[in-house]
Amino acid sequence: MPASGTSSIVDSEVVGPLPSYDNRPLATGSAAEVYATLGSCPDGLLHSEAAERLKRFGANTLAKSQGKSWLVKFASNFTHLMAILLWAAGLVGFLAHMPQLGVAIWLVNIVNGSFSFWQEYRAEKAAEALKQLLPARVTVRRQGELRSVPAEELVPGDVMLLEEGDRVSADARIVKAVELRVNQSVLTGESAPVEKDARPALYGSRPGPQSHNVVLAGTTVECGHGEAVVFATGMKTEFGKIASLTQSVIEEPSPLQKEMGRVTRIITALSTGIGIAFFLLAVLVAQVDPGHGFVFALGMIVAFVPEGMVPAVTLSLAMGVQRMARRNALVKRLSAVETLGCTSVILTDKTGTLTKNEMTVRELWVARRKLTVTGVGYAPEGAILSQDAHGHAPVDLTTDSDLCEVLIACVLCNNARFSPTNPGASQWRVLGDPTEGALRVLARKGRLDEDLISQAFPRLRELPFSPDRKRMTTVHQRRDTRVAFVKGAVRETLLLCNRIRLGGNEVVLSEQMRQEILTANDEFAKSGLRVLAVAERELPAWLAGWLPENIECDLVFLGLVGMMDPPHPEVAEAVEKCQAAGIRVVMITGDYGLTAESIARRVGIVRAARARIMTGDELDSLDDSRLQAALSEEIIFARTTPAQKLRIVTAFQKAGYIVAVTGDGVNDAPALRKADIGVAMGGIGTDVAKESADMILLDDNFASIVNAVEEGRTVYANIRRFAIYVFNSNMAEAVPFVALLFSRGAIPLPLTLMQVLSVDLGTDMVPAIALGAEPPEPGVMQRPPRSLKEPLLNWPVLARALLWYGAIESIAAMSSYFYLNWQNGWPTIPLAAEGSVAYRMATTMTLAGIVATQVGAVLCCRSDHASIFSLGLLTNRLVLLGIFVEVSLLGLLIYAPPLQSIFNTAPLAASDLAFAFAWAPAIVVCDELRKWCIRRRNGRLARS
Ligand code: ATP
Numbered sequence: 024m025p026a027s028g029t030s031s032i033v034d035s036e037v038v039g040p041l042p043s044y045d046n047r048p049l050a051t052g053s054a055a056e057v058y059a060t061l062g063s064c065p066d067g068l069l070h071s072e073a074a075e076r077l078k079r080f081g082a083n084t085l086a087k088s089q090g091k092s093w094l095v096k097f098a099s100n101f102t103h104l105m106a107i108l109l110w111a112a113g114l115v116g117f118l119a120h121m122p123q124l125g126v127a128i129w130l131v132n133i134v135n136g137s138f139s140f141w142q143e144y145r146a147e148k149a150a151e152a153l154k155q156l157l158p159a160r161v162t163v164r165r166q167g168e169l170r171s172v173p174a175e176e177l178v179p180g181d182v183m184l185l186e187e188g189d190r191v192s193a194d195a196r197i198v199k200a201v202e203l204r205v206n207q208s209v210l211t212g213e214s215a216p217v218e219k220d221a222r223p224a225l226y227g228s229r230p231g232p233q234s235h236n237v238v239l240a241g242t243t244v245e246c247g248h249g250e251a252v253v254f255a256t257g258m259k260t261e262f263g264k265i266a267s268l269t270q271s272v273i274e275e276p277s278p279l280q281k282e283m284g285r286v287t288r289i290i291t292a293l294s295t296g297i298g299i300a301f302f303l304l305a306v307l308v309a310q311v312d313p314g315h316g317f318v319f320a321l322g323m324i325v326a327f328v329p330e331g332m333v334p335a336v337t338l339s340l341a342m343g344v345q346r347m348a349r350r351n352a353l354v355k356r357l358s359a360v361e362t363l364g365c366t367s368v369i370l371t372d373k374t375g376t377l378t379k380n381e382m383t384v385r386e387l388w389v390a391r392r393k394l395t396v397t398g399v400g401y402a403p404e405g406a407i408l409s410q411d412a413h414g415h416a417p418v419d420l421t422t423d424s425d426l427c428e429v430l431i432a433c434v435l436c437n438n439a440r441f442s443p444t445n446p447g448a449s450q451w452r453v454l455g456d457p458t459e460g461a462l463r464v465l466a467r468k469g470r471l472d473e474d475l476i477s478q479a480f481p482r483l484r485e486l487p488f489s490p491d492r493k494r495m496t497t498v499h500q501r502r503d504t505r506v507a508f509v510k511g512a513v514r515e516t517l518l519l520c521n522r523i524r525l526g527g528n529e530v531v532l533s534e535q536m537r538q539e540i541l542t543a544n545d546e547f548a549k550s551g552l553r554v555l556a557v558a559e560r561e562l563p564a565w566l567a568g569w570l571p572e573n574i575e576c577d578l579v580f581l582g583l584v585g586m587m588d589p590p591h592p593e594v595a596e597a598v599e600k601c602q603a604a605g606i607r608v609v610m611i612t613g614d615y616g617l618t619a620e621s622i623a624r625r626v627g628i629v630r631a632a633r634a635r636i637m638t639g640d641e642l643d644s645l646d647d648s649r650l651q652a653a654l655s656e657e658i659i660f661a662r663t664t665p666a667q668k669l670r671i672v673t674a675f676q677k678a679g680y681i682v683a684v685t686g687d688g689v690n691d692a693p694a695l696r697k698a699d700i701g702v703a704m705g706g707i708g709t710d711v712a713k714e715s716a717d718m719i720l721l722d723d724n725f726a727s728i729v730n731a732v733e734e735g736r737t738v739y740a741n742i743r744r745f746a747i748y749v750f751n752s753n754m755a756e757a758v759p760f761v762a763l764l765f766s767r768g769a770i771p772l773p774l775t776l777m778q779v780l781s782v783d784l785g786t787d788m789v790p791a792i793a794l795g796a797e798p799p800e801p802g803v804m805q806r807p808p809r810s811l812k813e814p815l816l817n818w819p820v821l822a823r824a825l826l827w828y829g830a831i832e833s834i835a836a837m838s839s840y841f842y843l844n845w846q847n848g849w850p851t852i853p854l855a856a857e858g859s860v861a862y863r864m865a866t867t868m869t870l871a872g873i874v875a876t877q878v879g880a881v882l883c884c885r886s887d888h889a890s891i892f893s894l895g896l897l898t899n900r901l902v903l904l905g906i907f908v909e910v911s912l913l914g915l916l917i918y919a920p921p922l923q924s925i926f927n928t929a930p931l932a933a934s935d936l937a938f939a940f941a942w943a944p945a946i947v948v949c950d951e952l953r954k955w956c957i958r959r960r961n962g963r964l965a966r967s
Contacts, residue, residue, distance in 0.1 A: 188709020363735025754829025790905030839872030
């Protein structure tokens with residue numbers, strides 16, 4: 024009977040520190056006493072009671088640590104190197120009796136800092152929202168039913184199920200345990216797993232890591248399984264008490280952010296250097312007075328410092344992370360986004376990642392006969408058919424004791440349960456391992472009464488499945504003997520058999536029969552089936568101890584079970600995408616080589632007529648250099664253990680690959696950590712695997728890794744686009760100062776400092792950010808991966824920004840300036856005198872020329888070689904918004920009187936504006952020509 028609402032727990036017992044008197048039943052009590060103390064029972068709490076306790080004891084969460092206050096974060100945006108430089112520049116403006124300039128530079132600094140803070144805030148909020156996508160869940164028994172609930176809804180008295188790889192979410196007393204080992208390193212620092220069991224302790228002490236019958240929140244189940252009754256949640260757990268110490272994790276800046284910091288520092292130093300050089304040249308060569316020289320120097324510094332760069336990079340990364348989440352890839356660290364873009368090999372496992380992990384038994388091999396199983400999915404509808412001269416006929420279990428024994432073994436050596444998705448629904452789901460679920464469905468198709476079997480043969484012991492042994496065994500009482508049922512990998516299990524069951528009798532397993540079994544196994548495997556061998560052994564009465572080596576030997580072979588696990592439909596296309604993108608895909612599986620090869624061929628991972636299948640044993644026999652040599656071939660790793668997976672990851676890294684590796688089990692954790700990108704499965708993955716990974720796939724699908732790689736490449740490309748765009752205008756802003764200098768003042772300064780600022784921190788801002796939101800470019804997955812060492816701003820990128828776009832923009836700016844002067848009578852009339860309306864109109868034209876070319880450039884920067892017309896103008900609407908804002912701001916700068924006086928502008932005639940804006944399509948046409956040449960050259964290279 025489920026626990027009634029009248030629980031016997033007193034608040035202080037559970038929510039306060041446990042007094043020694045009350046600890047006793049928890050530590051020394053039998054399971055029944057523990058249930059009684061906590062007001063629960065083996066069927067768990069009633070739903071209403073659980074809800075009531077949740078109100079009473081609160082959610083099972085830890086109080087949030089304070090972290091850095093928002094005020095400190097806000098202030099830090101005004102105190103970094105670049106901000107300090109701008110504060111100083113403003114001050115110089117004041118000292119040089121140019122308060123307008125001083126105010127403007129400071130204002131710019133304030134706007135820039137506030138903007139950075141806003142981006143930081145948004146990125147943090149986005150990260151918090153992502154966490155909600157993958158809430159921790161716990162399987163509990165309530166009102167007699169198993170259900171998965173969010174960990175924060177756990178309450179004292181809940182009966183919690185513990186499975187291998189689970190992270191324990193509350194402190195609980197163990198009431199059932201099978202080979203349970205727990206890693207308590209979070210609490211004790213000791214990484215060796217500790218054995219736990221359900222035995223009452225001899226004396227009552229405070230429950231802690233040393234208690235053998237208690238599991239504590241924050242620890243993880245290394246192996247085995249069990250059940251435990253919760254006695255403390257949230258801040259009352261041992262973990263909660265030390266949580267405030269461990270919560271303040273400092274997030275390391277990503278390599279890209281570090282690189283950006285480096286670039287910004289270099290550029291800041293460089294522009295300061297250029298500023299100083301200009302000052303000296305202006306004063307010494309152009310004989311400008313030092314006051315004006317100062318202003319020019321400031322101009323150069325302000326023109327070159329990429330003010331919005333760092334926040335825009337963080338924003339691009341955060342947006343990439345959000346886009347990936349929408350495509351089912353949850354990235355835990357921003358830095359992972361960049362590494363993803365460099366991935367050159369994906370080491371993937373098979374079951375669940377390439378395949379759906381929805382097993383259906385299709386074929387059996389029992390007593391030298393092949394049998395076929397009908398029906399699809401987990402619905403227990405279908406039959407087991409034998410083939411005779413008259414075709415297929417259902418098998419009669421009452422007369423086929425050999426098949427009956429196989430099905431009994433399938434039911435007993437099994438921990439899965441299956442149930443309809445909803446009461447009365449026709450869809451079925453499996454709780455537990457899908458392989459075992461499929462075996463239960465098989466038994467139902469054979470019309471076997473599972474409950475009756477389980478009652479008739481009570482389980483005495485279990486040797487849980489391990490990927491190293493590749494099998495599982497359970498021991499049962501059968502009348503007055505004990506019998507062991509074993510199921511596992513075929514070749515490995517067959518080695519332990521010396522007899523076979525035929526026609527109800529045990530017969531010596533001859534060499535010929537072994538070959539027959541292996542041939543059947545290979546036949547099943549070649550058609551992509553996952554094959555398990557089933558065996559049994561009546562244990563001699565004298566046998567003591569429950570070690571696998573004592574029990575799993577001298578077995579009687581019962582049969583083979585071949586199950587289908589179809590590949591995800593999207594995988595083949597994703598594999599093809601990888602191949603086009605220069606990314607290798609290599610399968611590492613615990614499954615049999617031929618099964619692995621069949622699936623690998625089906626999804627296109629293997630294409631060569633003969634692929635090399637390297638088993639774990641062969642791998643162990645190779646030294647590192649021979650393993651390295653083997654990596655260059657088309658290779659599949661089969662029958663591997665998690666430790667071997669780690670060796671393979673290391674070998675690929677040594678060969679210079681950037682490795683992404685998938686994993687789901689506890690034992691995969693070292694490989695996941697070692698890889699450049701560890702990818703855990705959100706569905707079938709254990710909590711331990713998820714914690715060790717850099718990325719979690721919400722849909723367990725290989726295709727999502729490839730989507731994430733695409734996004735990773737896109738983010739990097741977008742940051743580059745942003746950088747190019749920002750640097751374009753820097754060149755055009757510097758040229759007017761050069762013109763002034765080298766004409767020795769004959770050409771009055773074509774662009775004032777305030778106008779430089781209006782571009783860098785006004786008109787350029789929104790279009791630049793819009794480039795950070797560019798969707799993946801069509802060819803992005805048709806290029807080889809980028810090297811991790813390649814800097815963000817390499818020479819081709821800088822050359823394109825400064826010498827191509829920069830040059831066109833400079834010509835646009837200067838020609839606009841001269842055009843207006845020519846309209847006013849130049850060259851017979853000298854260039855407009857400084858301060859006059861004509862001069863202000865001329866500088867306004869320079870400004871308009873720069874802004875107009877930046878309008879065209881934002882379209883050009885969307886791709887480095889694809890035509891803007893093939894991308895489609897509407898595919899990044901933010902760019903259109905950016906252009907709208909850019910042009911509107913220019914309009915305000917030119918026509919709004921208050922801004923005219925601040926920025927030295929004057930209204931322009933429509934024909935003048937038309938001249939400046941003709942440069943927008945001009946730069947697009949020039950760049951389309953450049954892109955066309957690149958595409959032609961690439962096409963020629965590809966053909967040769
Ligand atoms: P992958 O590594 O690609 O996910 P896998 O699921 O086959 O493939 P493992 O889980 O390591 O890899 O299993 C290795 C082998 O152990 C399987 O091929 C199968 O023969 C056997 N096996 C898997 N699950 C069970 C189980 N529940 N009971 C007994 N044997 C099993």
